[in-house]
Amino acid sequence: MPTPPLAVAHLLRRAGFGGSPAEIAALAPLDIKVIVDKVVNSSFAVPLADPPLVADKDADYWDRYVAMSSAWLERMRTAPVGPALVEKLTLFWHGHFCSSLEKVGHQAIWNQNQLFRVMGLGSFRDLAQAVAVDPAMLRYLDNDRNTKGSPNENWARESMELFTLGVNQYSQDDVVAGAKAWSGHGLDKDGRYVFTANRHDFGAKTLFGITKAWNGPEVLDEITLGDKKQTSARFIATKLWSFFAYPNPEPAVIDAVVAPYLASNLSIAALLKAIFLRPEFYGPKAKGALVRSPIEYVVAAMKGTGLGCGIAHPEWWLEGMGQQPFYPPNVSGWRQNGYWISASTQWAKTSCAGFLRWKANEGTSVLAGTQALAAPAAVRRALAQFGVDTPSASTVKAMEAWLRQERTTTKWAERPNLIMLALLSPDAQLA
């Protein structure tokens, strides 16, 4: 059964960074199950080419940052169906298993990003185990300093609270025992993971009421595969649902998507497919339920204008919008929706859109033909350029009134400002 183009467009916005008209037209004749299999495709879970500057320790700190930021955002901008979800999911994991360049070197944080790309669609248990011994995480949450005798609780606590179980699902005693279990899992002098037996506490610890000689990885297995399995599965499913569909999902919805996840050995790909096949994902509650994060917004702006990172310079605008890649604000990552809305972020978006309008006007043919269209058609064409397929009446009214006025005076300003105003419409700021 064919799929309504609006549903395809919605899926490609949420499960990626927006689909082109050609991508939407190509998928719409297909059944939704077939489409979802194309969108969620583990064969695209492969690393990006490493930007050479990342490894160049003699290079400028900022230049190295821009190199890796641009490499990632450029991939988001250009990724077709399939790879697009891999990048969207990498962004999710980056905001979930947080580490920051503030505390971790360029190479380590880039390697962690590649880890999310390669393992993000696989088993959550495997991903969590890999993150636990990832050098960036070992450094970021201090487990590289966690040794027998006087353990460091940072990783033990946050890995339970923020990464696998959620608040109130563990006790302070579990944190203390968990820290002992993870002691000795650290870094060697070259910054590679190493388990140092004489720094590990091999004694008995009581964790979740079970007393034994717990070692760190066994704690994660207990959480993801043992008695805490249901709790952990619901925690991850809720967080993914909130990121892709809408916050605060109904328990029944989570029940429905958790079942195939548990049945598939904690496959994130299976969980995402279940999410993208739920009617609620396409329902009225999902529409307008998510504000585009700054990274999503800038990528959408680059897609719509056809400008790459080298011209659009996302790194100039993202801080003011509140989201710098590789630089989450703290270990809990970025929040969503209201977190992105303020006069402050609107100024940053105005600066960004104001800059891009000139670059697009000078260097591209974006919206070049709109001057020949009547105002209503020109406005709709401009909004569609940025993925707005069903614009609000208030946006259309304001932009049409503006365009009519513009056309009576300074005609040259029409095209660049049409680009800017479409980008600043509330419609284009929603996911």
Next chain:
Amino acid sequence: MDTETADVLAALSTPAATDRRSVSRRRFLQATAMTAGATALLPTWLADLAEAATPIGPGDGVLVTVQMGGGNDGLNTVVPTGDSAYYAKRPNIAVKATDALAIGTGVGLHPKLTYLKSRFDAGQLAVLQGVGDITPDLSHFTATARWMTGDGTEGKTGWLGRYLDGLPGGNDPFHAVTVGTSVPLLMNGATRKATALPQQVDDGLSTSAKDDWVRRSAECLRAMGGGTTGLGAWGDAIAAAGRASVDLTDKVRPLYKAKLTQGRLASQLDLAARIVNADLGVRALHVSFGSFDHHANLPGEHGQRMAELDAGLQTFFATLAPRFSTRVTVLTFSEFGRRVQANQSNGTDHGTASSLFALGAGVKGGLYGAMPSLTNLDRSGNLVPAVDFRSVYATVLDSWLRADSKQVLGATYENLGFVNRPGLTSG
């Protein structure tokens, strides 16, 4: 493209690009560990806004909250130099008694807090010891939420937000301002919330711009936020924020005329002081910095944060215009203090009670609360708070902001008496 167009495009795009490159780079580097703690230069700039919005009344005090995110180690901030248990439990990370800046018998400030020490000596720094949550939570996020709501919940409104709700008169975007990109729970009320101001505003879109085509774009952006959008609550909120950004552009632009002082906290507090000086009617300001989550390498990292705090506060009071110098109280807070016993990584894990500072000419300087016992600890090895953090809020609300703390906090808490309100009207 005609000549006029080319000129306009050149003027608008090229300088912005050049400026952006240096600004982004500088701000980014400032925010990284590489340059953290760089000493702030003293500003010479004073705001001279010609047009005041709704000036604060002669009896109105202004509150500035400084959030120290991540859980500040209170014991290395206000150091119990006379307590041997402190040195026994922190053999590698304790602040030496000879280094601490003595503010009483057996108690001293971290050596980097030289400006605060001078204000203490002038009788304008209240050191609030042993302040914590009576039902402590060692999660950053739960604890932060509890400190921000101040009503014993992790609910949707913050204590300063509810204070805003109760201010007389209409909703004014300048009643409360937070520096940054999003409004913290602290300043979210049921009906009102703070305005977030960035550390940089480029041209913006102004309805009073010189060029008519800019004015028209500004009017269009306003119109998109003129009512309900049909896009849902988030769409409405975005549209309203877009409209607000246009309406506020002309008012805030003068604030950014001179370069802000460098430093992660100093730049925010510089801007905060300019906002006060502009007399836009602001009653509450919020800034935040961090991280204080020093599970490892505490002495160096924490020392840098202390230097940033001290420099930031010095910048703030140096920037404040003389006529406002007696009208602002600064209050620091953090979601929790840290474990008494150091860990093996020369850091400290999550704890409970900590020390707070209240600073200003309207503060009765001295030591308040009590340093908790370092040996009689709770079962996690943490301090037992001597003072409920909401007593601090109640004191500020009732004595400084002249609000009703019972209404805002939902219960009555002890007034700690560190506010010296007569200082307010003398300015």
